[in-house]
Amino acid sequence: xxxxxxxxSAAHLLRRAGFGGTPSEIDDLFxxxxxxxxxxxxxxxxxxxxxxxxSLAAKNYDLTNVRGLQQWFLDRMAxxxxxxxxxxxxxxxxxxxxxxxxxxxxxxxxxxxxxxxQYAVGKFDDLVVKISQDPAELVWLDNYLNxxxxxxxxxxxxxxxxxxxxxxxxxxxDVREVARALTGWTIQNYQQADNYNGATFLDxxxxxxxxxxxxxxxxxxxxxxxxxxxxxxxxxxQGSVSGRFxxxxxxxxxxxxxxxxxxxxxxxxxxxASNHSVRExxxxxxLQPEFYEAHTVKTWVRSPVEYAVASTRMVEATTxxxxxxxxxxxxxxxxxxxxxxxxxxxxxxxxxxxxxxxxSTMANTMCTNRGSNGTRFDPNRLLAGxxxxxxxxxxxxxxxxxxxNDVSSKIRASWIDYVNANDDGSRxxxxxxxxxxxxxxxxxxxxxLTSPAFHLA
Amino acid sequence: MVISRRDFLLRTSGxxxxxxxxxxxxxxxxxxxEESVEAAFANRTLVVLELAGGNDDLNTVVPYTDNLYxxxxxxIGVAPGSVLxxxxxxxxNPVMTGLKTLWDQNQVALLENVGYPNSSLSHFASxxxxxxxxxxxxQRNGWLGRWADRYIAGNGNPLSCTAISQSLPRTLxxxxxxxxxxxxxxxxxxxxxxxxxxDRSNQIRTFLTQNGGEYEIMNTPDTxxxxxxxxxxxxxxxxxxGAGYVAGGSYPAGTLGxxxxxxxxxxxANLGARIxxxxxxxxxxHATENRDHxxxxxxxxxxxxxxxxxxDAHGKxxxxxxxxxxxxxxxxxxxxxxxxxxxxxxxxxxxxxxVRPGMYGGPPNLSSLDSNGNRTIENDFRAYYxxxxxxxxxxxxxxxxxxxxxxxxxxxxxxx
Numbered sequence: 001x002x003x004x005x006x007x008x009s010a011a012h013l014l015r016r017a018g019f020g021g022t023p024s025e026i027d028d029l030f031x032x033x034x035x036x037x038x039x040x041x042x043x044x045x046x047x048x049x050x051x052x053x054x055s056l057a058a059k060n061y062d063l064t065n066v067r068g069l070q071q072w073f074l075d076r077m078a079x080x081x082x083x084x085x086x087x088x089x090x091x092x093x094x095x096x097x098x099x100x101x102x103x104x105x106x107x108x109x110x111x112x113x114x115x116x117x118q119y120a121v122g123k124f125d126d127l128v129v130k131i132s133q134d135p136a137e138l139v140w141l142d143n144y145l146n147x148x149x150x151x152x153x154x155x156x157x158x159x160x161x162x163x164x165x166x167x168x169x170x171x172x173x174d175v176r177e178v179a180r181a182l183t184g185w186t187i188q189n190y191q192q193a194d195n196y197n198g199a200t201f202l203d204x205x206x207x208x209x210x211x212x213x214x215x216x217x218x219x220x221x222x223x224x225x226x227x228x229x230x231x232x233x234x235x236x237x238q239g240s241v242s243g244r245f246x247x248x249x250x251x252x253x254x255x256x257x258x259x260x261x262x263x264x265x266x267x268x269x270x271x272x273a274s275n276h277s278v279r280e281x282x283x284x285x286x287l288q289p290e291f292y293e294a295h296t297v298k299t300w301v302r303s304p305v306e307y308a309v310a311s312t313r314m315v316e317a318t319t320x321x322x323x324x325x326x327x328x329x330x331x332x333x334x335x336x337x338x339x340x341x342x343x344x345x346x347x348x349x350x351x352x353x354x355x356x357x358x359x360s361t362m363a364n365t366m367c368t369n370r371g372s373n374g375t376r377f378d379p380n381r382l383l384a385g386x387x388x389x390x391x392x393x394x395x396x397x398x399x400x401x402x403x404x405n406d407v408s409s410k411i412r413a414s415w416i417d418y419v420n421a422n423d424d425g426s427r428x429x430x431x432x433x434x435x436x437x438x439x440x441x442x443x444x445x446x447x448x449l450t451s452p453a454f455h456l457a
Numbered sequence: 458m459v460i461s462r463r464d465f466l467l468r469t470s471g472x473x474x475x476x477x478x479x480x481x482x483x484x485x486x487x488x489x490x491e492e493s494v495e496a497a498f499a500n501r502t503l504v505v506l507e508l509a510g511g512n513d514d515l516n517t518v519v520p521y522t523d524n525l526y527x528x529x530x531x532x533i534g535v536a537p538g539s540v541l542x543x544x545x546x547x548x549x550n551p552v553m554t555g556l557k558t559l560w561d562q563n564q565v566a567l568l569e570n571v572g573y574p575n576s577s578l579s580h581f582a583s584x585x586x587x588x589x590x591x592x593x594x595x596q597r598n599g600w601l602g603r604w605a606d607r608y609i610a611g612n613g614n615p616l617s618c619t620a621i622s623q624s625l626p627r628t629l630x631x632x633x634x635x636x637x638x639x640x641x642x643x644x645x646x647x648x649x650x651x652x653x654x655x656d657r658s659n660q661i662r663t664f665l666t667q668n669g670g671e672y673e674i675m676n677t678p679d680t681x682x683x684x685x686x687x688x689x690x691x692x693x694x695x696x697x698x699g700a701g702y703v704a705g706g707s708y709p710a711g712t713l714g715x716x717x718x719x720x721x722x723x724x725x726a727n728l729g730a731r732i733x734x735x736x737x738x739x740x741x742x743h744a745t746e747n748r749d750h751x752x753x754x755x756x757x758x759x760x761x762x763x764x765x766x767x768x769d770a771h772g773k774x775x776x777x778x779x780x781x782x783x784x785x786x787x788x789x790x791x792x793x794x795x796x797x798x799x800x801x802x803x804x805x806x807x808x809x810x811x812v813r814p815g816m817y818g819g820p821p822n823l824s825s826l827d828s829n830g831n832r833t834i835e836n837d838f839r840a841y842y843x844x845x846x847x848x849x850x851x852x853x854x855x856x857x858x859x860x861x862x863x864x865x866x867x868x869x870x871x872x873x
Binding site: 150 | 509510577578579580581582620623624625635636637638639640641644645646647648649650651652653655656658659660662663664666667668684685687688691692738741743744792793794796798799828829
C-alpha cells in the first residue's frame, strides 16, 4: 500500500498537521511530494520564524489576562510559519491543559504553553518531567501540596491515567506510591501580591517522603524522576505501555479515533526505536498510507479553537482574534480554562445545537464585518483573478478555498441556488456586481463555514 | 481493497452506525407528539442535576454524631453543632437551608451510600459508568438515551430531551433522539447578515439543506449532519419562553441558578420536554475544600428551592421530579491539603411531590472501609435509576438497565 499523493492529499495534510491551508500553501506543499511535504512540516526547526515573531510582538497582545493569552495563542496557530509546531503545542494543551480558574497566574499558564511548544516534538520523557515540575500543573492538580505523611494523590493518578499509561495499566497501590515519590515537588513564591505570577518550581527535600516505594513492581527509595522513568519504561506483554498510549492518542488526534492495533504497534515500535521521540512518531503517522485513505479524510470534528483558526486563515482574514476569543465559551472550549483535568472530549461531543449556533454566530460576525476593525476579509479578494461570471463558478471557487468541495451534488446545488436567489426566494441570476459580491459571497462563505463539510477536517 | 465509509464504521469499535433517522420535525404542535408511554406518565418531566467532579457527600449530609467523622475530618469537617439535623444521626451542611425547608415539607428522599461494586476512582471512568449505567463500559448510549430510543424516538418533538449544558451529556446519548444543548437562549439562533435581512430566509433554507443529513460522513455518527436541523427547529420553539416570564422563586446568582430558571421556563411553557439535564461542576475538591465546596452546596440548595417555588407558582410542581448524581463521593479521611481525594459511595437527593420522603439507607458506616479507605455500597445506582424509570417515567427498567435491581421505594407507586 502506498500513498497516491495528490493536491487533495496536501490539503488534507495541512488540515491535520496544521489548521488548513490557503490555495498557495497547498500548492507549495503538493509540489514537494509526500516525503518532502512531511519533512517540511515535521522538521520545522529549519523554518525561520524571526519575521513572524517580530510581527506577533508588535501586536502587543495583553499577556497579563487570559483573553490576551488566547488571542496570542490563536494568532500563533493561524499565522506561525511552523504549523505543526503550533498544532503539537495545541495537542499538548489538550493533553496536559491547566486551567486559569484554579492556577490564577496568567504568567504560569503562558509559561506552560511555552514549555509545551519548546518540547513539542522532543523526547517524551523530557516533556513529562518539565510538565510535572511546571508551576501551573503543580497547582492545577495539587501536587504542590503533596507532602510526606500527607500525600495528595491527584497528580499521581492523572499522570498515569491521563498522561502516560491509560486506565487499567496501574493499580490503586501504584497511585499511592507514585504520590509518595512525587512529594516535595512543589512551588515557591506563589502569592497574591503579584497575582500568583511569580511561582517557580521547588524540589523540597524537607517534605519529600524518602522511604521505600513499590511502583509498577519496582521497589526502591524512588523520587519523582525515578517514578517518571519507571512509568515511561514500563512494559507489559505487548511492549512499551507509554509507547502504545502516546501512539494511539497521537493517531487519534491526527488521523482517527480507535486505531487498528497494527497501527498502534507500528508506531509503538517507532517510539521505542527512536528513544521516545515524539517527532519520529508524528512523522510516521504522516507517512502511513492509512492517513490518506478515504476513511480518514474529513472525519475529524474541528474543535472550537481549530474552527476559529481555520475559518480565519482559510479566508485570509485580518484579525486580532478578539471575536474568536469572545466566542470560545459559547462554542464550548474556553482555551486555558478547561472544566477538569481531562480537558475536553474530542469528536462529535463538540457538536450540539447550542455550540453549532455559537459557531455560526462567530462566522457571521466575521463574514458581515465591513468595517476596518476586528476580524474581516475582503470578498472581492476571494474571487480576484478568477472567472466568477456564474453562480456555479462562484460556488466552486469558494468551495475549493474552504476545502468543502467534497459535498454532494444536492448541497452544491443548494449553494448555487442561494447565490442566484432573489429575496423572495424566487430564482434569479447571479451577476458579478459589487452589491452581489457584498451580499452573496459573504452569505455563501457563511453558509459553507456552517456546513458539516467545514466542521470536519 | 477500498473500504467504504459504512464498512469502516461497522468495523471500527467505538462507533456505531446510526440508521437513517425518522425526521425529527413534523410540524406538530406541542401536545400532539406521539409517544409510546401511558397517559398517566406523559406529562411528567424528569430533571437530572449532575454534580460534576465527585461531591463530598460527607460534608453535604453530615453524620454529625459519629466520632469517626469528627476524627477523620478534623481539618475540614462540618462542626456537629452547626448542622441542620434531619434526624439524630444525619444533618445537612448549614448552608443548605433551602433543601432543609423542602425536607421539612416532605418533598425530599435521601438515598444514602449509593454506588456500584468495585468502584472506579477515576473521574472519567466512573462518570461514564454513571452515564451509561454500565460498570463494564460496554454501552455506548446513556441510560436515559436508551429510554428515549425506546419510548419517545420519532415523536417529532426536538425538545423531548434537552440539556442545559455546553456539551451533550452522555446520559442522553441515543441512536435516534437529538438533544438540544445550550446555556443561554439569547444566542440560541442562527445568525445571518443584518445588512440584508431579505436574504435571511434564503440562508436558513440553505442551512437546512446542507445540514439535513445529506453530507455523508465517515467514521462519525450521522447525528452530526443532523444537528443543524435540530438546532433550527428547537430554536424556533424556544425563542419565546423567556418573554414576559415572571419567576416565582428567587434563584441564586451563578450558572446553576440561571440554568434552573431556564429549565423552569421550558417546563412552564408546556413544550413537551420530558428530560431536562443540567451539569454543575467544581466538586473535585482536593484542596481548600471548605472555601470551594460550601458555595457550591449553597447554590445547589437554594437553586433547587427556588426552582420548586417557581414551579409551584406556575402550578407545575406536581409534574416534575429532580434527581442528583455525581461520579463518586470522596475519601473519608481528609488528605492533608484541606481537601479530599476520590471516594466511592455517596448520598443523593430526589426532590418533588411524588417522593415518599425520608431516608433510604443508613448513615455511612465509617468503621468499615475498604483497603483504599473508602465506604462500602448500600444502594446500587442502577436500583436508583430503575426506581425512577419505573415509577416516574412508567418504563420497563429491566429492559433498559438489565434485570435484578430492586425498586427502592422512594417514589409513590400510585402517584397521579
